[in-house]
Amino acid sequence: MQVPEGWIKETTGSLCISIVPGRNKPKSFTGEIPWVTTPDITARYIPTKEQELFVSKAEMQECGGKLVPVDSVIMAAVGDLGLVAINSEPVMLNQQLHxxxxxxxxxxxxxxxWLSTQQQYMLARASKTTIPYLNKSNCESIPVLVPPLKEQQKIVQILSAWDKAITTTEQLLANSQQQKKALMQQLLTGAHPSKPRLLDDNGQRFSGEWEFKTISQMGKVLSGGTPDTNSAEYWDGSINWLTPTDVTALKSRFVEETARKISSEGVKNSSAKLLPAGSLMVCTRATIGALAISTSEICTNQGFKNIVPGKGFDVNFIYYLLLNNIKEFVRKASGSTFLEISKKDFENVKLLCPELQEQQKIATVLTTADNEITRLQQKLDQLKQEKKALMQQLLTGKRRVKVEEVA
Structure with missing residues (x-):
């Protein structure tokens, strides 16, 4: 670890006073001192408004706990190494924190x-158990590159600005997700006098009655399959082959590529069915209710029931309708090893549907909401990546700051 000019290399043990939690958990929680555990570290500063457990001084003393003074750095020493926060009031820690x-x-x-960037160092020195663990000596031996105080302050000022932008974007994202949830509840639960309908192409409110339709009425339902994995000629072709893992990794409702592909021979010699672009794939095994729409021809494994929409049904509307009714699919699932919905039960699920034009208008509104969520998520991911790169430069001295600019 190269030491930049004007900086010094120290250890956390020489730079700080360590506070190791007591060995025992409080027997009761009746006081006003926050009792912090690793799951409570959800923000840069703790305790947050979501803090649930509090102890009294007597309860803390009874279990051998210690009071951590304000403005200390709290770090996970078991499990999620490198997770840190700063306490804005005195707290007591559980045994997994330092x-x-x-x-x-x-x-x-x-x-x-600094500590938030040292996860790899910590993992390399953690006890080789099922869950990584740092003892007191490990925690106090973490090396730290220390710039002069004014340079530290400037670095913190810069990174805090990025944190503020990230927090603001996270809040905007959360708000957009809540708004979409409210829109789905309003638009996908049937016509009702208390719920204003959308406007048609002529600027008039939709007024037609919604009707219950089974999924089999919405389109053709096809199952998936897996070609023989011992037959090389069935694999590594040009046809996308979808698994639940592919769906859960998606960043949008559309699937364009899959991790594995099969050949036309694989399709011919298995129960896999070639689905056209614009099909809706629904996980009906284990990951119940995960959904995706195909942008090209595709096959799936047997963990799916797939819908090729029929005349009078919009695939995007069906996507949102099923997404809003996942609990119904989970309720119908059964199985001891893992939950699964049979093709018959899947086809017979009944859901309220409007006419095609209203379906399309509803899908357009929800798509707009989804696009905003996607935009904010991409912005958030970019901010986090840029902050990570900036931290790597600033905290190692590869990029120096002008200390005279400190406010």
Missing amino acids: AFVPKLKITTEFLAY
């Missing part, structure tokens, strides 16, 4: 940023 109280050479904020 606290650092910084001395004069380093600021709390700088140390928190």
